[in-house]
Amino acid sequence: MSEPRESERPYLRVVRGNPSDEELAAxxxxxxxLGTDQAEEPAPRRSAWADPTRLVRRPLPHGPGAWRASGLPG
Structure with missing residues (x-):
């Protein structure tokens, strides 16, 4: 008997165990x-206004004049 041609060979072969039809389907x-080439779309660019780190407050300055510096824009 001749060896099966490439197109007749199965893509997958179970070498051990007895999987159910559902397991083979999964x-x-x-x-x-795994064989598909799915290019992931890059995440949309987020504006600085929507950046959640903007809501985190910087540490307050300490020392002479700290109360005045705490009210000045950073």
């Missing part, structure tokens, strides 16, 4: 998605 779905 494995096939995972392996099928």
């Amino acid at each position: 494995l096939t779905a995972v392996v099928a998605t």
